[in-house]
């Protein structure tokens with residue numbers, strides 16, 4: 407079993423009081439908190455070896471370069487990529503998706519089809535709409551059902567010779583649904599389409615094996631898995647990364663520059679223009695070390711228990727409806743109370759020191775599907791406790807009594 411009380415001691419922020427109440431942090435799907443072990447790595451970087459990487463002959467530059475490249479290897483190993491240069495450092499999931507969408511501009515033709523799931527984050531919709539506009543390709547939507555599961559029969563019908571790209575999240579940030587991505591990847595490959603999986607919400611809960619999945623692109627953000635903001639990675643199969651043109655031009659990404667012609671650097675540098683978030687990359691590696699020291703299987707088992715308990719307790723509240731009741735889901739609970747605006751519930755919970763998110767969660771099409779303005783979303787991490795679930799449930803009851 408996982409020793410939650412011991413784990414909580416690693417997270418200084420969890421001792422905070424908010425509105426004179428102990429903080430109950432349940433907004434982990436937006437960003438997770440950072441353990442002292444990762445904070446120490448960030449401080450150590452700026453105190454002891456802050457320097458620009460890859461270019462300097464001097465000692466600190468070498469040290470920073472080594473640590474940064476070691477972090478890349480840790481990330482490679484964690485996601486079981488075959489080669490370390492298939493791991494591209496980005497500023498996060500949004501950046502990774504835009505990099506791929508931009509690269510496909512030159513590979514798509516008018517009337518090619520790209521498929522997107524109905525439960526995507528805006529960052530996995532808008533870049534593809536922009537791509538469709540540039541190329542004349544057609545965007546088609548894989549629909550979902552009331553439970554918040556993709557309707558796979560329709561997906562299979564949509565696939566065809568014209569399908570060039572499929573993109574879908576591994577886990578929905580608004581509903582918690584775990585999508586059947588292996589089936590999606592294999593079926594898409596059968597018609598010759600490439601697949602990008604947005605792993606931002608899955609990476610904190612599930613250790614994806616990109617080779618076993620045979621996925622073409624997989625994107626994550628460090629800040630959802632105990633790391634800092636402003637850094638993430640794009641995994642891409644070597645053959646695809648070689649096919650895509652660079653996204654941004656600048657330093658670091660070139661082999662040779664003259665005013666007549668520039669040749670690009672090899673992978674991964676071709677996609678890493680400019681000075682990267684060096685400290686962030688190193689801290690991302692430390693965050694993976696931290697999570698692996700607990701163990702992803704233990705994390706998943708514990709979070710599943712929390713999800714089950716919180717679901718039962720919340721459903722005991724009159725008029726409460728949970729959106730996203732898929733068979734396979736992680737510790738995200740989106741809900742509303744009949745006759746009450748989600749924002750009002752969120753505001754009262756905040757007064758009680760409870761941090762939840764209210765609104766459309768960057769997934770407006772899902773809200774349109776359910777014909778609601780938004781939901782209250784409580785999302786749990788491995789450092790949350792059943793006692794905190796109880797505080798949430800009491801808070802929601804109180805809000806309901808005040809507002810109805």
Ligand SMILES: *Cc1c(COP(=O)(O)O)cnc(C)c1O
Nearest residue numbers: 498499500527575579606607627
């Ligand atoms: C958070 C999230 C994103 C966006 O990640 P950024 O770190 O903001 O780039 C994309 N997709 C999903 C499913 C997410 O949960």
